[in-house]
Amino acid sequence: MTLNERILLVDDDDDIREVMQDVLASEGYRVDVARDGAEALAKLPGLTPPSVILLDMMMPNMDGETFLHALRSKPQMADARVVVVSGSANIREKATAMHVAACLVKPFELDELLGVVRRLTEGKPH
Amino acid sequence: MIVGVGGGVVGSNGTDDVLLRLVFRRMPGTVWAVDRSLCFTYAVGRLVDAAGTSSTEIVGKTVQEFLGTKNPTDPGVAHHLAALAGEPQSFDYQFRDRWYAVFIDPLKLADGKIVGCVGAAIDVTERRVVEQRLAISEARLAEAQRTAHIGSYEWDAATNVVTWTDELHRIMGLPPGQSVQTLDAYMALVHPDDVEATHRALMEASAGGPFEYRNRIVRADGGVRWIQTRGEVTKNAEGRVTRMIGSSWDVTELTEATQARERLLSLLQATIEATEEGILVVDRQRRVVLRNRRFLSLWKIPVHLEDCDDDLVLLGYVRDQLERPDEFLLEVERLHANPELEDCANVRCADGRVFERYSAPQRIGPNVVGRIWSFRDVTERERQLRSALFLSDATRLLTSLDVERALDGVARIALPFMGTGCVVDLFIDGGPRRLVAVSTDPRSPTSPELHPTVLGRNSIVYQSDGMSVLAVPLLIQQELAGAITFAAPLRRRYAPEDVAVAEELARRAALALDNATLYRRAKDALHTRDELLSIAAHEIRGPLTAIHLAAQTIRKGKASPDSIRNLLAVVEREDRRLSRFVEELLDMGRFREGRFQLKYEPVSLGEVVRDVAGRLDPDLVRSGSSLSVLVAQNVIGKWDRFRLEQVVTNLLSNAIKYGLGRPIEVRIRAEEGCAFLSVTDRGIGIQPEVVPRLFRPFERGVSERHYGGLGLGLHIVKSIVEAMRGSVTVSVESSPGGGTTFVVELPTGENEANDAQ
Numbered sequence: 001m002t003l004n005e006r007i008l009l010v011d012d013d014d015d016i017r018e019v020m021q022d023v024l025a026s027e028g029y030r031v032d033v034a035r036d037g038a039e040a041l042a043k044l045p046g047l048t049p050p051s052v053i054l055l056d057m058m059m060p061n062m063d064g065e066t067f068l069h070a071l072r073s074k075p076q077m078a079d080a081r082v083v084v085v086s087g088s089a090n091i092r093e094k095a096t097a098m099h100v101a102a103c104l105v106k107p108f109e110l111d112e113l114l115g116v117v118r119r120l121t122e123g124k125p126h
Numbered sequence: 127m128i129v130g131v132g133g134g135v136v137g138s139n140g141t142d143d144v145l146l147r148l149v150f151r152r153m154p155g156t157v158w159a160v161d162r163s164l165c166f167t168y169a170v171g172r173l174v175d176a177a178g179t180s181s182t183e184i185v186g187k188t189v190q191e192f193l194g195t196k197n198p199t200d201p202g203v204a205h206h207l208a209a210l211a212g213e214p215q216s217f218d219y220q221f222r223d224r225w226y227a228v229f230i231d232p233l234k235l236a237d238g239k240i241v242g243c244v245g246a247a248i249d250v251t252e253r254r255v256v257e258q259r260l261a262i263s264e265a266r267l268a269e270a271q272r273t274a275h276i277g278s279y280e281w282d283a284a285t286n287v288v289t290w291t292d293e294l295h296r297i298m299g300l301p302p303g304q305s306v307q308t309l310d311a312y313m314a315l316v317h318p319d320d321v322e323a324t325h326r327a328l329m330e331a332s333a334g335g336p337f338e339y340r341n342r343i344v345r346a347d348g349g350v351r352w353i354q355t356r357g358e359v360t361k362n363a364e365g366r367v368t369r370m371i372g373s374s375w376d377v378t379e380l381t382e383a384t385q386a387r388e389r390l391l392s393l394l395q396a397t398i399e400a401t402e403e404g405i406l407v408v409d410r411q412r413r414v415v416l417r418n419r420r421f422l423s424l425w426k427i428p429v430h431l432e433d434c435d436d437d438l439v440l441l442g443y444v445r446d447q448l449e450r451p452d453e454f455l456l457e458v459e460r461l462h463a464n465p466e467l468e469d470c471a472n473v474r475c476a477d478g479r480v481f482e483r484y485s486a487p488q489r490i491g492p493n494v495v496g497r498i499w500s501f502r503d504v505t506e507r508e509r510q511l512r513s514a515l516f517l518s519d520a521t522r523l524l525t526s527l528d529v530e531r532a533l534d535g536v537a538r539i540a541l542p543f544m545g546t547g548c549v550v551d552l553f554i555d556g557g558p559r560r561l562v563a564v565s566t567d568p569r570s571p572t573s574p575e576l577h578p579t580v581l582g583r584n585s586i587v588y589q590s591d592g593m594s595v596l597a598v599p600l601l602i603q604q605e606l607a608g609a610i611t612f613a614a615p616l617r618r619r620y621a622p623e624d625v626a627v628a629e630e631l632a633r634r635a636a637l638a639l640d641n642a643t644l645y646r647r648a649k650d651a652l653h654t655r656d657e658l659l660s661i662a663a664h665e666i667r668g669p670l671t672a673i674h675l676a677a678q679t680i681r682k683g684k685a686s687p688d689s690i691r692n693l694l695a696v697v698e699r700e701d702r703r704l705s706r707f708v709e710e711l712l713d714m715g716r717f718r719e720g721r722f723q724l725k726y727e728p729v730s731l732g733e734v735v736r737d738v739a740g741r742l743d744p745d746l747v748r749s750g751s752s753l754s755v756l757v758a759q760n761v762i763g764k765w766d767r768f769r770l771e772q773v774v775t776n777l778l779s780n781a782i783k784y785g786l787g788r789p790i791e792v793r794i795r796a797e798e799g800c801a802f803l804s805v806t807d808r809g810i811g812i813q814p815e816v817v818p819r820l821f822r823p824f825e826r827g828v829s830e831r832h833y834g835g836l837g838l839g840l841h842i843v844k845s846i847v848e849a850m851r852g853s854v855t856v857s858v859e860s861s862p863g864g865g866t867t868f869v870v871e872l873p874t875g876e877n878e879a880n881d882a883q
Contacts, residue, residue, distance in 0.1 A: 014748050015672040015696045015703075022689050023679045058664065060784075060810075087667035088660070107670035110678035 005121040006030045006048050010040045010067065011056035011085065020054065020113070027114060029121075037062030041070055050080055052101075052120045057086040057094075068098060081120045146170070147181065154249050156226075159233065161242040164189040164206055173247050176222060193221070205230050209243040224251045268292065276375040279357075281309065283367050288312060297353065297376050299345030317342035317350060332367055334359050340377065352381040402502060404481075407488060409496040410465070412437040424481065424501050449474040461485050465494040472504070478618065480508040513627045516543050520631055524638035527645055530561055533635060537562040537610075544628065545596070545614035551576060552600070552608040554639070561608075567615065580609045585629055587620040596620040598632040602640045610635065661837065665707055669700035699744075710838045713772075714823060717845040724766040724849060726875065731761040731770070731794050731801050738774040739792075742782065750787030751807070753778075758795040763874035769846045776839040777805040777868050784866070785809035800852075801872045808865040812858045820856060847872065 011017045034040035036059040057064035081101035095103035102116045156171025169184045193202045205215040209230040226247040233242045277294025292302040320341040327339035338356040357372015404421030414435040445451040468486040481501045488496040526532045537548040546567030579586040585598040593613045600608035676693035716722040781790045788808035821844040847854045852872035
């Protein structure tokens with residue numbers, strides 16, 4: 001079940017964040033949002049650890065890559081599966097190098113987003 | 127002198143006869159008488175003595191017996207016989223090694239009957255010898271005259287007759303014997319150009335004593351000959367000219383040869399003096415046989431040595447002027463030791479001059495008699511050659527796009543040609559800095575101060591710290607981009623030619639720098655274009671993703687009515703965002719090409735700010751920033767409303783985007799025909815080093831692409847404000863994160879209505 005699965009959505013684009021939050025919420029996920037890496041790091045300790053983190057790469061203050069490094073240094077967050085989201089053409093190679101669970105290249109289809117999130121949450125042990 | 131006497135007549139008186147005999151004995155003659163049978167009837171005189179007989183013994187002997195001949199054709203016999211025939215005889219006769227002039231007359235009686243003859247002989251042996259000698263000598267003279275082409279003449283004043291020898295006829299081109307009879311006839315032969323001079327010479331000769339002159343005569347066949355004449359004038363006791371005697375000879379060949387030689391010498395002299403080369407000719411004994419003025423001036427030979435014929439003295443003087451005297455002396459000795467050698471080399475003087483030295487043997491026939499040295503000043507040619515080589519090498523180096531390394535190389539190859547030190551300063555790409563400083567002379571200052579004249583973009587030659595200094599500016603499109611400075615010991619004085627080379631080098635270096643800059647800019651532009659494309663893709667992908675997701679969510683029918691409203695608002699917003707983005711790109715092109723129209727109309731700045739703030743309210747709310755607008759007075763100016771809204775929108779959007787949710791403040795005021803709009807945020811601020819390029823297209827105050835947007839906002843602001851004759855400045859708080867204030871200053875433009883661009 002996905003009902004209690006928590007997802008952290010980090011993106012500086014207000015509209016994308018809003019739409020994705022809406023979409024994921026209507027699919028039954030609990031979605032927390034942050035507008036950049038710094039805000040996400042600040043919020044994390046107060047959150048139930050998310051199963052999936054949807055992470056935009058290009059953000060002010062702290063970009064996705066920096067956030068990822070910070071995240072990996074936290075043992076309690078080791079289980080979090082990260083999906084990088086980016087408009088860059090070369091994000092797939094970068095994603096492989098960063099050892100993330102998946103990547104979404106903007107603009108992506110709704111089914112793509114949901115498929116990735118579902119796959120990552122279903123295989124996760126509780 | 128001799129009187130022949132008949133035998134019967136003479137001797138009738140014994141005393142008379144003795145007396146007569148005595149007289150004849152004293153005289154150098156002999157007299158005799160013979161009868162018709164040629165028997166001596168009487169004889170007295172030296173001839174008789176010479177015969178070794180006496181007068182008495184001879185009487186009764188025949189002539190044949192006396193002469194010792196039986197030959198009737200013997201002249202001594204024949205002439206007697208002829209005289210007996212009635213014809214008086216006169217002849218020379220040789221008898222016993224002596225010559226006699228003999229006269230024989232018939233001895234006639236009163237009735238005309240010839241009874242014998244009387245003879246007389248005079249010893250003419252001495253006279254004959256003299257006559258013979260004279261004849262030989264005359265013949266020899268004639269022969270000598272013929273051989274030497276010398277002719278003699280004689281003029282007798284009394285008769286006005288001129289007598290010429292045969293050779294003189296030949297010389298004058300006249301047949302022998304056809305003598306020029308008078309002085310006038312002689313003058314008629316003289317070449318018209320020489321008549322006057324000949325007259326003058328003869329007039330002077332008439333003063334007496336020896337004279338000599340040379341003139342030309344024209345021969346009958348038209349040939350012109352040069353004649354040398356000398357002679358002597360004789361005067362009588364009254365001082366009147368009686369005779370002129372002398373000789374003339376043909377000197378045509380000699381004169382022509384002399385003239386040809388003079389012409390040749392003059393030509394040779396003129397040629398030697400006219401040449402650019404300094405020439406010195408030295409014989410095998412090292413004596414100077416020739417030098418021209420140019421040689422003396424090239425080597426600065428002092429006046430007292432101008433005529434010096436000692437090669438070693440001159441060599442000593444030359445040697446002191448050379449850069450490498452020993453080398454030169456060795457060469458000189460080598461060439462003198464090898465007379466056949468021909469050789470060419472350059473000689474460098476300590477004063478910087480360069481001579482081309484050529485040396486070759488002087489020959490007479492196959493024999494080497496001396497050596498010719500010639501020196502040509504090739505300083506200018508050498509300098510030009512070296513300049514050209516240097517500039518060509520430098521240019522080759524400067525074709526590298528790594529100009530700074532190239533300039534380092536150029537500075538190194540410039541030495542020692544341009545001096546003993548070289549420094550290159552650059553003022554572009556990060557301010558004044560010393561790019562190169564090289565020196566081959568420890569005294570060369572490697573850090574000369576840049577001369578104010580160079581900073582004023584002009585070349586200069588000056589002295590500093592005991593060095594000659596040449597400095598030229600590096601100008602890129604008339605802007606000072608740097609300087610090249612050369613230094614050399616004082617004895618090298620930089621000449622205008624050096625300045626020209628340095629300026630040419632600076633010109634090429636500047637061109638290379640300019641090219642490198644253009645290349646870098648082109649590369650940067652390509653990079654920027656790639657960046658732009660990447661950013662543009664990102665900018666389009668964001669809205670597209672939002673629109674995609676919203677549309678697909680709505681289509682799935684799972685969304686609640688509230689959610690649908692929300693999603694549609696997102697679609698609308700993103701649609702606007704894309705439109706704005708496209709508009710910015712188009713504006714960008716318009717600004718770049720200078721084609722965008724401004725519609726001036728009275729506009730209230732406060733109203734524009736309020737309208738824009740209203741439109742951006744959703745963004746403000748989302749960002750968490752508050753906005754306060756402080757309007758000191760109602761500011762109205764003639765502006766383009768739409769463009770002014772764009773300016774305010776971009777500035778406010780920036781403040782919202784980078785404001786970190788902190789308060790934003792907008793102030794409006796007017797002052798002396800100018801409106802001031804300031805937008806202040808307390809956000810992330812801008813690094814000071816970024817400020818200069820803040821208004822360039824695709825630039826952002828943040829280094830990475832962390833923020834959305836094309837980076838065109840501020841560029842558009844600046845373009846619009848400047849089109850409306852205003853200005854935009856930015857002030858940044860010193861502490862990072864201290865926020866930013868943009869101030870736009872716009873003339874209210876009462877006088878500039880409808881001044882559209």
